[in-house]
Amino acid sequence: MYDAVKPLLDEHSEVEAALADPAVHGDPVAARRLARRYAQLGAVVTAHDAWRQAHEDHATARELAPHDVGLREELPGLEQAEQQAADRLQLLLVPRDPDDARDAIVEVRAGEGGTESALFAGELVRMYTRWAERRGWRAEVIDAALGDLGGVKSATLAVQAPEGAYGLLRLEGGVHRVQRVPVTESAGRVHTSAVGVLVHPEADDVDVEVDPGDLRVDVFRSSGPGGQSVNTTDSAVRITHLPTGTVATCQNEKSQLQNREQAMRILRARLLAAARAEADADAARVRAAQVRTVDRSERVRTYNFGENRIVDHRSGYKAYNLDAVLDGDLDPVLDSLVRLRTEEQLSAQQDQA
Structure with a gap:
Protein backbone atom coordinates (compact mmCIF):
# COMPACT_ATOMS: atom_id res chain seq x y z
CA MET A 1 0.00 0.00 0.00
CA VAL A 94 -8.03 4.91 -8.29
CA PRO A 95 -6.81 7.19 -11.12
CA ARG A 96 -8.94 10.32 -11.38
CA ASP A 97 -9.66 12.56 -14.31
CA PRO A 98 -7.53 15.70 -13.81
CA ASP A 99 -10.62 17.74 -14.61
CA ASP A 100 -12.32 16.39 -11.47
CA ALA A 101 -10.47 19.04 -9.45
CA ARG A 102 -11.90 21.87 -11.56
CA ASP A 103 -14.93 24.02 -10.86
CA ALA A 104 -18.06 23.14 -12.82
CA ILE A 105 -20.40 24.81 -15.27
CA VAL A 106 -23.85 23.19 -15.02
CA GLU A 107 -26.48 23.77 -17.71
CA VAL A 108 -30.10 22.87 -16.99
CA ARG A 109 -32.47 22.84 -19.96
CA ALA A 110 -36.21 22.28 -20.09
CA GLY A 111 -37.19 19.62 -22.63
CA GLU A 112 -40.31 17.60 -23.34
CA GLY A 113 -43.23 18.69 -21.21
CA GLY A 114 -43.48 22.41 -21.93
CA THR A 115 -44.43 24.48 -18.90
CA GLU A 116 -44.12 21.52 -16.53
CA SER A 117 -40.58 20.83 -17.74
CA ALA A 118 -39.61 24.48 -17.17
CA LEU A 119 -41.05 24.37 -13.65
CA PHE A 120 -39.06 21.24 -12.82
CA ALA A 121 -35.90 22.69 -14.38
CA GLY A 122 -36.23 25.53 -11.88
CA GLU A 123 -36.51 23.00 -9.05
CA LEU A 124 -33.33 21.25 -10.21
CA VAL A 125 -31.49 24.58 -10.24
CA ARG A 126 -32.61 25.13 -6.65
CA MET A 127 -31.58 21.54 -5.73
CA TYR A 128 -28.02 22.03 -7.01
CA THR A 129 -27.77 25.44 -5.36
CA ARG A 130 -28.98 24.12 -1.99
CA TRP A 131 -26.69 21.07 -2.25
CA ALA A 132 -23.67 23.29 -2.92
CA GLU A 133 -24.58 25.52 0.03
CA ARG A 134 -24.79 22.50 2.35
CA ARG A 135 -21.24 21.59 1.38
CA GLY A 136 -19.97 25.12 1.90
CA TRP A 137 -19.42 25.59 -1.84
CA ARG A 138 -20.32 28.58 -3.96
CA ALA A 139 -23.08 28.21 -6.56
CA GLU A 140 -23.97 31.13 -8.79
CA VAL A 141 -26.62 31.32 -11.51
CA ILE A 142 -24.78 33.15 -14.27
CA ASP A 143 -27.53 32.98 -16.90
CA ALA A 144 -31.21 32.04 -16.97
CA ALA A 145 -34.12 32.27 -19.40
CA LEU A 146 -37.37 32.19 -17.44
CA GLY A 147 -40.40 30.09 -18.32
CA ASP A 148 -43.73 31.67 -19.21
CA LEU A 149 -45.47 30.46 -16.02
CA GLY A 150 -42.42 30.19 -13.78
CA GLY A 151 -39.36 27.95 -13.66
CA VAL A 152 -36.65 28.26 -16.30
CA LYS A 153 -36.39 27.33 -19.94
CA SER A 154 -32.62 27.16 -19.44
CA ALA A 155 -30.18 28.11 -16.72
CA THR A 156 -26.41 27.99 -16.28
CA LEU A 157 -24.74 27.66 -12.89
CA ALA A 158 -21.09 28.07 -11.94
CA VAL A 159 -20.19 25.88 -8.95
CA GLN A 160 -16.87 26.44 -7.16
CA ALA A 161 -15.28 24.24 -4.48
CA PRO A 162 -11.78 24.07 -2.93
CA GLU A 163 -11.34 20.44 -4.00
CA GLY A 164 -13.17 20.93 -7.30
CA ALA A 165 -16.86 20.52 -8.07
CA TYR A 166 -16.70 18.84 -11.48
CA GLY A 167 -15.71 15.40 -10.17
CA LEU A 168 -19.10 15.01 -8.46
CA LEU A 169 -21.34 17.15 -10.64
CA ARG A 170 -20.28 15.38 -13.82
CA LEU A 171 -22.33 12.45 -12.48
CA GLU A 172 -25.47 14.59 -12.87
CA GLY A 173 -25.16 14.80 -16.66
CA GLY A 174 -28.10 13.28 -18.49
CA VAL A 175 -31.87 13.40 -18.81
CA HIS A 176 -33.83 13.80 -15.58
CA ARG A 177 -37.44 12.59 -15.80
CA VAL A 178 -40.22 13.92 -13.58
CA GLN A 179 -43.61 12.26 -13.00
CA ARG A 180 -46.33 14.30 -11.29
CA VAL A 181 -49.66 16.07 -11.74
CA PRO A 182 -48.90 19.47 -13.28
CA VAL A 183 -50.43 22.59 -11.77
CA THR A 184 -52.16 23.19 -15.11
CA GLU A 185 -53.79 19.71 -15.14
CA SER A 186 -57.47 19.93 -14.15
CA ALA A 187 -58.23 16.20 -14.41
CA GLY A 188 -55.50 15.15 -11.96
CA ARG A 189 -53.60 13.02 -14.46
CA VAL A 190 -49.91 12.29 -13.94
CA HIS A 191 -47.69 13.71 -16.68
CA THR A 192 -44.11 12.77 -17.53
CA SER A 193 -41.67 15.52 -18.46
CA ALA A 194 -37.93 15.71 -19.03
CA VAL A 195 -35.12 18.10 -18.18
CA GLY A 196 -31.59 17.88 -19.56
CA VAL A 197 -28.46 18.52 -17.49
CA LEU A 198 -25.06 19.15 -19.09
CA VAL A 199 -21.92 19.54 -16.98
CA HIS A 200 -18.58 20.95 -18.15
CA PRO A 201 -15.31 21.59 -16.31
CA GLU A 202 -14.75 25.33 -16.05
CA ALA A 203 -11.85 26.45 -18.21
CA ASP A 204 -9.04 28.74 -17.10
CA ASP A 205 -8.13 31.54 -19.49
CA VAL A 206 -5.03 29.69 -20.69
CA ASP A 207 -6.84 26.38 -21.29
CA VAL A 208 -8.62 27.61 -24.38
CA GLU A 209 -7.05 30.13 -26.71
CA VAL A 210 -9.83 32.25 -28.19
CA ASP A 211 -8.89 34.65 -30.97
CA PRO A 212 -11.07 37.76 -30.63
CA GLY A 213 -11.28 37.77 -34.42
CA ASP A 214 -13.10 34.43 -34.25
CA LEU A 215 -15.93 35.87 -32.15
CA ARG A 216 -19.16 37.53 -33.20
CA VAL A 217 -20.73 39.49 -30.35
CA ASP A 218 -24.40 40.43 -30.55
CA VAL A 219 -26.27 42.50 -27.98
CA PHE A 220 -30.01 42.46 -27.38
CA ARG A 221 -32.62 43.35 -24.81
CA SER A 222 -33.00 40.96 -21.89
CA SER A 223 -36.28 39.07 -21.55
CA GLY A 224 -38.24 38.20 -18.44
CA PRO A 225 -38.66 40.14 -15.20
CA GLY A 226 -36.30 43.04 -14.82
CA GLY A 227 -35.75 46.42 -13.37
CA GLN A 228 -33.67 49.42 -14.15
CA SER A 229 -31.23 48.65 -17.01
CA VAL A 230 -32.09 44.92 -17.08
CA ASN A 231 -34.75 44.65 -19.78
CA THR A 232 -34.85 48.31 -20.77
CA THR A 233 -31.46 48.45 -22.52
CA ASP A 234 -29.48 46.25 -24.91
CA SER A 235 -27.40 44.70 -22.11
CA ALA A 236 -27.79 40.99 -22.93
CA VAL A 237 -24.89 39.45 -24.86
CA ARG A 238 -24.66 36.55 -27.30
CA ILE A 239 -21.16 35.39 -28.31
CA THR A 240 -20.67 33.05 -31.27
CA HIS A 241 -17.36 31.25 -31.82
CA LEU A 242 -17.35 31.30 -35.61
CA PRO A 243 -14.94 28.38 -36.29
CA THR A 244 -17.05 25.92 -34.28
CA GLY A 245 -20.46 27.57 -34.22
CA THR A 246 -20.49 27.38 -30.41
CA VAL A 247 -22.81 29.96 -28.87
CA ALA A 248 -23.04 31.34 -25.33
CA THR A 249 -25.45 33.96 -24.04
CA CYS A 250 -25.90 35.83 -20.79
CA GLN A 251 -28.60 38.30 -19.80
CA ASN A 252 -28.65 38.14 -15.99
CA GLU A 253 -26.32 41.01 -15.23
CA LYS A 254 -27.22 44.71 -15.44
CA SER A 255 -24.31 45.77 -17.62
CA GLN A 256 -23.26 44.61 -21.05
CA LEU A 257 -19.66 44.21 -19.82
CA GLN A 258 -20.69 41.88 -16.97
CA ASN A 259 -22.85 39.80 -19.31
CA ARG A 260 -19.97 39.53 -21.78
CA GLU A 261 -17.62 38.27 -19.05
CA GLN A 262 -20.11 35.62 -17.92
CA ALA A 263 -20.86 34.56 -21.50
CA MET A 264 -17.11 34.09 -22.09
CA ARG A 265 -16.95 31.79 -19.02
CA ILE A 266 -19.68 29.63 -20.53
CA LEU A 267 -18.10 29.72 -23.99
CA ARG A 268 -14.66 28.68 -22.72
CA ALA A 269 -16.16 25.78 -20.77
CA ARG A 270 -18.05 24.55 -23.85
CA LEU A 271 -15.00 24.88 -26.08
CA LEU A 272 -12.82 23.04 -23.55
CA ALA A 273 -15.36 20.22 -23.28
CA ALA A 274 -15.61 19.96 -27.06
CA ALA A 275 -11.82 19.91 -27.45
CA ARG A 276 -11.44 17.20 -24.82
CA ALA A 277 -14.21 15.15 -26.40
CA GLU A 278 -12.51 15.33 -29.77
CA ALA A 279 -9.09 14.40 -28.41
CA ASP A 280 -10.14 11.79 -25.89
CA ALA A 281 -12.39 8.85 -26.65
CA ASP A 282 -13.35 8.54 -22.99
CA ALA A 283 -14.42 12.16 -22.85
CA ALA A 284 -16.42 11.64 -26.01
CA ARG A 285 -18.16 8.69 -24.37
CA VAL A 286 -18.93 10.79 -21.29
CA ARG A 287 -20.46 13.54 -23.39
CA ALA A 288 -22.49 11.05 -25.40
CA ALA A 289 -23.76 9.56 -22.15
CA GLN A 290 -25.07 12.94 -21.08
CA VAL A 291 -27.76 14.69 -23.10
CA ARG A 292 -28.10 13.77 -26.75
CA THR A 293 -31.77 14.76 -26.86
CA VAL A 294 -33.90 15.82 -23.94
CA ASP A 295 -36.21 12.86 -24.45
CA ARG A 296 -38.10 11.16 -21.64
CA SER A 297 -36.89 7.71 -22.70
CA GLU A 298 -33.18 8.58 -22.31
CA ARG A 299 -33.37 9.20 -18.59
CA VAL A 300 -30.66 8.77 -15.97
CA ARG A 301 -32.96 9.50 -13.05
CA THR A 302 -36.68 9.61 -12.30
CA TYR A 303 -38.41 11.86 -9.75
CA ASN A 304 -41.90 10.56 -8.87
CA PHE A 305 -43.79 13.12 -6.80
CA GLY A 306 -46.85 10.97 -6.16
CA GLU A 307 -44.75 8.38 -4.32
CA ASN A 308 -42.10 10.87 -3.06
CA ARG A 309 -39.66 8.50 -4.79
CA ILE A 310 -36.33 9.07 -6.53
CA VAL A 311 -34.61 6.40 -8.64
CA ASP A 312 -31.21 6.60 -10.31
CA HIS A 313 -31.26 4.19 -13.24
CA ARG A 314 -27.46 3.83 -13.42
CA SER A 315 -26.62 2.84 -9.85
CA GLY A 316 -30.03 1.40 -8.95
CA TYR A 317 -30.35 3.82 -6.02
CA LYS A 318 -33.94 4.18 -4.79
CA ALA A 319 -35.32 6.19 -1.88
CA TYR A 320 -38.62 7.69 -0.77
CA ASN A 321 -37.33 11.09 0.30
CA LEU A 322 -37.73 13.09 -2.89
CA ASP A 323 -38.68 16.21 -0.95
CA ALA A 324 -35.38 16.08 0.98
CA VAL A 325 -33.33 15.46 -2.17
CA LEU A 326 -34.88 18.46 -3.93
CA ASP A 327 -34.00 20.49 -0.85
CA GLY A 328 -30.33 19.67 -1.43
CA ASP A 329 -29.86 16.27 0.28
CA LEU A 330 -28.18 14.88 -2.82
CA ASP A 331 -25.13 13.21 -1.28
CA PRO A 332 -26.61 9.68 -0.87
CA VAL A 333 -27.56 9.62 -4.56
CA LEU A 334 -24.12 10.81 -5.63
CA ASP A 335 -22.41 8.37 -3.23
CA SER A 336 -24.13 5.48 -5.05
CA LEU A 337 -22.80 6.78 -8.37
CA VAL A 338 -19.28 7.27 -6.99
CA ARG A 339 -19.28 3.66 -5.77
CA LEU A 340 -20.48 2.45 -9.17
CA ARG A 341 -17.81 4.45 -10.99
CA THR A 342 -15.09 3.24 -8.62
CA GLU A 343 -16.15 -0.40 -9.01
CA GLU A 344 -16.05 -0.04 -12.80
CA GLN A 345 -12.58 1.54 -12.65
CA LEU A 346 -11.24 -1.15 -10.32
CA SER A 347 -12.70 -3.84 -12.53
CA ALA A 348 -11.06 -2.26 -15.60
CA GLN A 349 -7.71 -2.13 -13.75
CA GLN A 350 -7.98 -5.82 -12.85
CA ASP A 351 -8.84 -6.72 -16.46
CA GLN A 352 -5.77 -4.83 -17.71
CA ALA A 353 -3.58 -6.54 -15.13
Whole structure:
Protein backbone atom coordinates (compact mmCIF):
# COMPACT_ATOMS: atom_id res chain seq x y z
CA MET A 1 0.00 0.00 0.00
CA TYR A 2 2.75 2.45 0.97
CA ASP A 3 4.60 1.97 -2.35
CA ALA A 4 1.46 3.07 -4.21
CA VAL A 5 0.89 6.08 -1.95
CA LYS A 6 4.48 7.37 -1.65
CA PRO A 7 4.61 9.23 -5.00
CA LEU A 8 1.44 11.08 -4.05
CA LEU A 9 2.78 11.93 -0.58
CA ASP A 10 5.95 13.29 -2.18
CA GLU A 11 3.92 15.32 -4.68
CA HIS A 12 1.80 16.72 -1.82
CA SER A 13 4.96 17.99 -0.11
CA GLU A 14 6.22 19.52 -3.36
CA VAL A 15 2.92 21.29 -4.05
CA GLU A 16 2.77 22.52 -0.46
CA ALA A 17 6.26 24.01 -0.81
CA ALA A 18 5.32 25.62 -4.13
CA LEU A 19 2.22 27.24 -2.64
CA ALA A 20 4.38 28.73 0.13
CA ASP A 21 6.45 30.57 -2.50
CA PRO A 22 5.08 34.13 -2.93
CA ALA A 23 6.28 34.18 -6.53
CA VAL A 24 3.77 31.46 -7.46
CA HIS A 25 0.87 33.73 -6.55
CA GLY A 26 2.00 36.23 -9.14
CA ASP A 27 0.36 33.91 -11.67
CA PRO A 28 -3.28 33.47 -10.51
CA VAL A 29 -4.00 30.67 -12.99
CA ALA A 30 -0.98 28.61 -11.87
CA ALA A 31 -1.83 29.27 -8.23
CA ARG A 32 -5.41 28.03 -8.73
CA ARG A 33 -4.17 24.86 -10.38
CA LEU A 34 -1.74 24.19 -7.54
CA ALA A 35 -4.43 24.85 -4.94
CA ARG A 36 -6.81 22.41 -6.66
CA ARG A 37 -4.11 19.73 -6.79
CA TYR A 38 -3.17 20.36 -3.16
CA ALA A 39 -6.77 19.83 -2.04
CA GLN A 40 -6.98 16.64 -4.11
CA LEU A 41 -3.74 15.24 -2.68
CA GLY A 42 -4.73 16.34 0.84
CA ALA A 43 -7.55 13.79 0.83
CA VAL A 44 -5.01 11.04 0.05
CA VAL A 45 -2.67 12.22 2.83
CA THR A 46 -5.51 12.24 5.37
CA ALA A 47 -6.66 8.76 4.34
CA HIS A 48 -3.09 7.44 4.44
CA ASP A 49 -2.52 8.82 7.94
CA ALA A 50 -5.76 7.20 9.14
CA TRP A 51 -4.79 3.84 7.61
CA ARG A 52 -1.27 3.97 9.08
CA GLN A 53 -2.64 4.71 12.55
CA ALA A 54 -5.20 1.92 12.28
CA HIS A 55 -2.51 -0.47 11.05
CA GLU A 56 -0.20 0.40 13.96
CA ASP A 57 -3.01 0.05 16.52
CA HIS A 58 -3.92 -3.36 15.14
CA ALA A 59 -0.29 -4.53 15.04
CA THR A 60 0.33 -3.42 18.63
CA ALA A 61 -2.82 -5.13 19.86
CA ARG A 62 -1.85 -8.40 18.12
CA GLU A 63 1.57 -8.28 19.76
CA LEU A 64 0.19 -7.71 23.27
CA ALA A 65 -3.01 -9.76 22.99
CA PRO A 66 -1.47 -13.05 24.29
CA HIS A 67 -0.89 -11.29 27.62
CA ASP A 68 -4.04 -9.15 27.76
CA VAL A 69 -7.58 -10.55 27.67
CA GLY A 70 -9.07 -7.11 27.02
CA LEU A 71 -6.92 -6.56 23.93
CA ARG A 72 -7.86 -9.99 22.59
CA GLU A 73 -11.50 -8.92 22.70
CA GLU A 74 -10.68 -5.70 20.84
CA LEU A 75 -8.79 -7.41 18.02
CA PRO A 76 -11.80 -8.00 15.68
CA GLY A 77 -12.83 -4.34 15.91
CA LEU A 78 -9.28 -3.11 15.30
CA GLU A 79 -8.91 -5.44 12.33
CA GLN A 80 -12.17 -4.13 10.87
CA ALA A 81 -11.09 -0.53 11.41
CA GLU A 82 -7.81 -1.19 9.60
CA GLN A 83 -9.61 -2.81 6.68
CA GLN A 84 -12.09 0.07 6.40
CA ALA A 85 -9.24 2.60 6.43
CA ALA A 86 -7.42 0.59 3.76
CA ASP A 87 -10.57 0.49 1.61
CA ARG A 88 -11.01 4.26 1.85
CA LEU A 89 -7.40 4.81 0.85
CA GLN A 90 -7.68 2.33 -2.01
CA LEU A 91 -10.63 4.24 -3.43
CA LEU A 92 -8.59 7.44 -3.48
CA LEU A 93 -5.78 5.69 -5.34
CA VAL A 94 -8.03 4.91 -8.29
CA PRO A 95 -6.81 7.19 -11.12
CA ARG A 96 -8.94 10.32 -11.38
CA ASP A 97 -9.66 12.56 -14.31
CA PRO A 98 -7.53 15.70 -13.81
CA ASP A 99 -10.62 17.74 -14.61
CA ASP A 100 -12.32 16.39 -11.47
CA ALA A 101 -10.47 19.04 -9.45
CA ARG A 102 -11.90 21.87 -11.56
CA ASP A 103 -14.93 24.02 -10.86
CA ALA A 104 -18.06 23.14 -12.82
CA ILE A 105 -20.40 24.81 -15.27
CA VAL A 106 -23.85 23.19 -15.02
CA GLU A 107 -26.48 23.77 -17.71
CA VAL A 108 -30.10 22.87 -16.99
CA ARG A 109 -32.47 22.84 -19.96
CA ALA A 110 -36.21 22.28 -20.09
CA GLY A 111 -37.19 19.62 -22.63
CA GLU A 112 -40.31 17.60 -23.34
CA GLY A 113 -43.23 18.69 -21.21
CA GLY A 114 -43.48 22.41 -21.93
CA THR A 115 -44.43 24.48 -18.90
CA GLU A 116 -44.12 21.52 -16.53
CA SER A 117 -40.58 20.83 -17.74
CA ALA A 118 -39.61 24.48 -17.17
CA LEU A 119 -41.05 24.37 -13.65
CA PHE A 120 -39.06 21.24 -12.82
CA ALA A 121 -35.90 22.69 -14.38
CA GLY A 122 -36.23 25.53 -11.88
CA GLU A 123 -36.51 23.00 -9.05
CA LEU A 124 -33.33 21.25 -10.21
CA VAL A 125 -31.49 24.58 -10.24
CA ARG A 126 -32.61 25.13 -6.65
CA MET A 127 -31.58 21.54 -5.73
CA TYR A 128 -28.02 22.03 -7.01
CA THR A 129 -27.77 25.44 -5.36
CA ARG A 130 -28.98 24.12 -1.99
CA TRP A 131 -26.69 21.07 -2.25
CA ALA A 132 -23.67 23.29 -2.92
CA GLU A 133 -24.58 25.52 0.03
CA ARG A 134 -24.79 22.50 2.35
CA ARG A 135 -21.24 21.59 1.38
CA GLY A 136 -19.97 25.12 1.90
CA TRP A 137 -19.42 25.59 -1.84
CA ARG A 138 -20.32 28.58 -3.96
CA ALA A 139 -23.08 28.21 -6.56
CA GLU A 140 -23.97 31.13 -8.79
CA VAL A 141 -26.62 31.32 -11.51
CA ILE A 142 -24.78 33.15 -14.27
CA ASP A 143 -27.53 32.98 -16.90
CA ALA A 144 -31.21 32.04 -16.97
CA ALA A 145 -34.12 32.27 -19.40
CA LEU A 146 -37.37 32.19 -17.44
CA GLY A 147 -40.40 30.09 -18.32
CA ASP A 148 -43.73 31.67 -19.21
CA LEU A 149 -45.47 30.46 -16.02
CA GLY A 150 -42.42 30.19 -13.78
CA GLY A 151 -39.36 27.95 -13.66
CA VAL A 152 -36.65 28.26 -16.30
CA LYS A 153 -36.39 27.33 -19.94
CA SER A 154 -32.62 27.16 -19.44
CA ALA A 155 -30.18 28.11 -16.72
CA THR A 156 -26.41 27.99 -16.28
CA LEU A 157 -24.74 27.66 -12.89
CA ALA A 158 -21.09 28.07 -11.94
CA VAL A 159 -20.19 25.88 -8.95
CA GLN A 160 -16.87 26.44 -7.16
CA ALA A 161 -15.28 24.24 -4.48
CA PRO A 162 -11.78 24.07 -2.93
CA GLU A 163 -11.34 20.44 -4.00
CA GLY A 164 -13.17 20.93 -7.30
CA ALA A 165 -16.86 20.52 -8.07
CA TYR A 166 -16.70 18.84 -11.48
CA GLY A 167 -15.71 15.40 -10.17
CA LEU A 168 -19.10 15.01 -8.46
CA LEU A 169 -21.34 17.15 -10.64
CA ARG A 170 -20.28 15.38 -13.82
CA LEU A 171 -22.33 12.45 -12.48
CA GLU A 172 -25.47 14.59 -12.87
CA GLY A 173 -25.16 14.80 -16.66
CA GLY A 174 -28.10 13.28 -18.49
CA VAL A 175 -31.87 13.40 -18.81
CA HIS A 176 -33.83 13.80 -15.58
CA ARG A 177 -37.44 12.59 -15.80
CA VAL A 178 -40.22 13.92 -13.58
CA GLN A 179 -43.61 12.26 -13.00
CA ARG A 180 -46.33 14.30 -11.29
CA VAL A 181 -49.66 16.07 -11.74
CA PRO A 182 -48.90 19.47 -13.28
CA VAL A 183 -50.43 22.59 -11.77
CA THR A 184 -52.16 23.19 -15.11
CA GLU A 185 -53.79 19.71 -15.14
CA SER A 186 -57.47 19.93 -14.15
CA ALA A 187 -58.23 16.20 -14.41
CA GLY A 188 -55.50 15.15 -11.96
CA ARG A 189 -53.60 13.02 -14.46
CA VAL A 190 -49.91 12.29 -13.94
CA HIS A 191 -47.69 13.71 -16.68
CA THR A 192 -44.11 12.77 -17.53
CA SER A 193 -41.67 15.52 -18.46
CA ALA A 194 -37.93 15.71 -19.03
CA VAL A 195 -35.12 18.10 -18.18
CA GLY A 196 -31.59 17.88 -19.56
CA VAL A 197 -28.46 18.52 -17.49
CA LEU A 198 -25.06 19.15 -19.09
CA VAL A 199 -21.92 19.54 -16.98
CA HIS A 200 -18.58 20.95 -18.15
CA PRO A 201 -15.31 21.59 -16.31
CA GLU A 202 -14.75 25.33 -16.05
CA ALA A 203 -11.85 26.45 -18.21
CA ASP A 204 -9.04 28.74 -17.10
CA ASP A 205 -8.13 31.54 -19.49
CA VAL A 206 -5.03 29.69 -20.69
CA ASP A 207 -6.84 26.38 -21.29
CA VAL A 208 -8.62 27.61 -24.38
CA GLU A 209 -7.05 30.13 -26.71
CA VAL A 210 -9.83 32.25 -28.19
CA ASP A 211 -8.89 34.65 -30.97
CA PRO A 212 -11.07 37.76 -30.63
CA GLY A 213 -11.28 37.77 -34.42
CA ASP A 214 -13.10 34.43 -34.25
CA LEU A 215 -15.93 35.87 -32.15
CA ARG A 216 -19.16 37.53 -33.20
CA VAL A 217 -20.73 39.49 -30.35
CA ASP A 218 -24.40 40.43 -30.55
CA VAL A 219 -26.27 42.50 -27.98
CA PHE A 220 -30.01 42.46 -27.38
CA ARG A 221 -32.62 43.35 -24.81
CA SER A 222 -33.00 40.96 -21.89
CA SER A 223 -36.28 39.07 -21.55
CA GLY A 224 -38.24 38.20 -18.44
CA PRO A 225 -38.66 40.14 -15.20
CA GLY A 226 -36.30 43.04 -14.82
CA GLY A 227 -35.75 46.42 -13.37
CA GLN A 228 -33.67 49.42 -14.15
CA SER A 229 -31.23 48.65 -17.01
CA VAL A 230 -32.09 44.92 -17.08
CA ASN A 231 -34.75 44.65 -19.78
CA THR A 232 -34.85 48.31 -20.77
CA THR A 233 -31.46 48.45 -22.52
CA ASP A 234 -29.48 46.25 -24.91
CA SER A 235 -27.40 44.70 -22.11
CA ALA A 236 -27.79 40.99 -22.93
CA VAL A 237 -24.89 39.45 -24.86
CA ARG A 238 -24.66 36.55 -27.30
CA ILE A 239 -21.16 35.39 -28.31
CA THR A 240 -20.67 33.05 -31.27
CA HIS A 241 -17.36 31.25 -31.82
CA LEU A 242 -17.35 31.30 -35.61
CA PRO A 243 -14.94 28.38 -36.29
CA THR A 244 -17.05 25.92 -34.28
CA GLY A 245 -20.46 27.57 -34.22
CA THR A 246 -20.49 27.38 -30.41
CA VAL A 247 -22.81 29.96 -28.87
CA ALA A 248 -23.04 31.34 -25.33
CA THR A 249 -25.45 33.96 -24.04
CA CYS A 250 -25.90 35.83 -20.79
CA GLN A 251 -28.60 38.30 -19.80
CA ASN A 252 -28.65 38.14 -15.99
CA GLU A 253 -26.32 41.01 -15.23
CA LYS A 254 -27.22 44.71 -15.44
CA SER A 255 -24.31 45.77 -17.62
CA GLN A 256 -23.26 44.61 -21.05
CA LEU A 257 -19.66 44.21 -19.82
CA GLN A 258 -20.69 41.88 -16.97
CA ASN A 259 -22.85 39.80 -19.31
CA ARG A 260 -19.97 39.53 -21.78
CA GLU A 261 -17.62 38.27 -19.05
CA GLN A 262 -20.11 35.62 -17.92
CA ALA A 263 -20.86 34.56 -21.50
CA MET A 264 -17.11 34.09 -22.09
CA ARG A 265 -16.95 31.79 -19.02
CA ILE A 266 -19.68 29.63 -20.53
CA LEU A 267 -18.10 29.72 -23.99
CA ARG A 268 -14.66 28.68 -22.72
CA ALA A 269 -16.16 25.78 -20.77
CA ARG A 270 -18.05 24.55 -23.85
CA LEU A 271 -15.00 24.88 -26.08
CA LEU A 272 -12.82 23.04 -23.55
CA ALA A 273 -15.36 20.22 -23.28
CA ALA A 274 -15.61 19.96 -27.06
CA ALA A 275 -11.82 19.91 -27.45
CA ARG A 276 -11.44 17.20 -24.82
CA ALA A 277 -14.21 15.15 -26.40
CA GLU A 278 -12.51 15.33 -29.77
CA ALA A 279 -9.09 14.40 -28.41
CA ASP A 280 -10.14 11.79 -25.89
CA ALA A 281 -12.39 8.85 -26.65
CA ASP A 282 -13.35 8.54 -22.99
CA ALA A 283 -14.42 12.16 -22.85
CA ALA A 284 -16.42 11.64 -26.01
CA ARG A 285 -18.16 8.69 -24.37
CA VAL A 286 -18.93 10.79 -21.29
CA ARG A 287 -20.46 13.54 -23.39
CA ALA A 288 -22.49 11.05 -25.40
CA ALA A 289 -23.76 9.56 -22.15
CA GLN A 290 -25.07 12.94 -21.08
CA VAL A 291 -27.76 14.69 -23.10
CA ARG A 292 -28.10 13.77 -26.75
CA THR A 293 -31.77 14.76 -26.86
CA VAL A 294 -33.90 15.82 -23.94
CA ASP A 295 -36.21 12.86 -24.45
CA ARG A 296 -38.10 11.16 -21.64
CA SER A 297 -36.89 7.71 -22.70
CA GLU A 298 -33.18 8.58 -22.31
CA ARG A 299 -33.37 9.20 -18.59
CA VAL A 300 -30.66 8.77 -15.97
CA ARG A 301 -32.96 9.50 -13.05
CA THR A 302 -36.68 9.61 -12.30
CA TYR A 303 -38.41 11.86 -9.75
CA ASN A 304 -41.90 10.56 -8.87
CA PHE A 305 -43.79 13.12 -6.80
CA GLY A 306 -46.85 10.97 -6.16
CA GLU A 307 -44.75 8.38 -4.32
CA ASN A 308 -42.10 10.87 -3.06
CA ARG A 309 -39.66 8.50 -4.79
CA ILE A 310 -36.33 9.07 -6.53
CA VAL A 311 -34.61 6.40 -8.64
CA ASP A 312 -31.21 6.60 -10.31
CA HIS A 313 -31.26 4.19 -13.24
CA ARG A 314 -27.46 3.83 -13.42
CA SER A 315 -26.62 2.84 -9.85
CA GLY A 316 -30.03 1.40 -8.95
CA TYR A 317 -30.35 3.82 -6.02
CA LYS A 318 -33.94 4.18 -4.79
CA ALA A 319 -35.32 6.19 -1.88
CA TYR A 320 -38.62 7.69 -0.77
CA ASN A 321 -37.33 11.09 0.30
CA LEU A 322 -37.73 13.09 -2.89
CA ASP A 323 -38.68 16.21 -0.95
CA ALA A 324 -35.38 16.08 0.98
CA VAL A 325 -33.33 15.46 -2.17
CA LEU A 326 -34.88 18.46 -3.93
CA ASP A 327 -34.00 20.49 -0.85
CA GLY A 328 -30.33 19.67 -1.43
CA ASP A 329 -29.86 16.27 0.28
CA LEU A 330 -28.18 14.88 -2.82
CA ASP A 331 -25.13 13.21 -1.28
CA PRO A 332 -26.61 9.68 -0.87
CA VAL A 333 -27.56 9.62 -4.56
CA LEU A 334 -24.12 10.81 -5.63
CA ASP A 335 -22.41 8.37 -3.23
CA SER A 336 -24.13 5.48 -5.05
CA LEU A 337 -22.80 6.78 -8.37
CA VAL A 338 -19.28 7.27 -6.99
CA ARG A 339 -19.28 3.66 -5.77
CA LEU A 340 -20.48 2.45 -9.17
CA ARG A 341 -17.81 4.45 -10.99
CA THR A 342 -15.09 3.24 -8.62
CA GLU A 343 -16.15 -0.40 -9.01
CA GLU A 344 -16.05 -0.04 -12.80
CA GLN A 345 -12.58 1.54 -12.65
CA LEU A 346 -11.24 -1.15 -10.32
CA SER A 347 -12.70 -3.84 -12.53
CA ALA A 348 -11.06 -2.26 -15.60
CA GLN A 349 -7.71 -2.13 -13.75
CA GLN A 350 -7.98 -5.82 -12.85
CA ASP A 351 -8.84 -6.72 -16.46
CA GLN A 352 -5.77 -4.83 -17.71
CA ALA A 353 -3.58 -6.54 -15.13
